[in-house]
Amino acid sequence: MDSHAAQESIDKQISAHESAIQDLRTLRNTHAGISKLPIEVLSEILLLARLPPGTSYQERRENRGWLNVAGVCRNWREITLNAPRIWDTLNTPELNTLEWAETLIARSKDVPLHQRFKTWKSP
Structure with missing residues (x-):
């Protein structure tokens, strides 16, 4: 077996092990106390984690x-x-891209959509 084939074989083994580890982490998470909450309760908790009004979403990962x-x-x-x-709030002046606005609208599905506008005073 040449060097390239050996590396490919090892890469496949690494990938298989990484996948197995991810599966084990997922299984471990299912036994966490918070994972036992009904989806409706957990979604309400996550809803409370949204940004407060006037705080902008930044599209940078960090x-x-x-x-x-x-x-x-x-x-x-x-x-x-x-x-x-x-996903029910469009904070219009703070939308970074049209794509993000489309994402918010699509994910808000059929719930009422709230829009926030900022008015500018003329000098």
């Missing part, structure tokens, strides 16, 4: 604000992405 809760585990991500009330 400053995602309340969206960091979606990165805690697969379950929280799934709940966060599928809880329309978490």
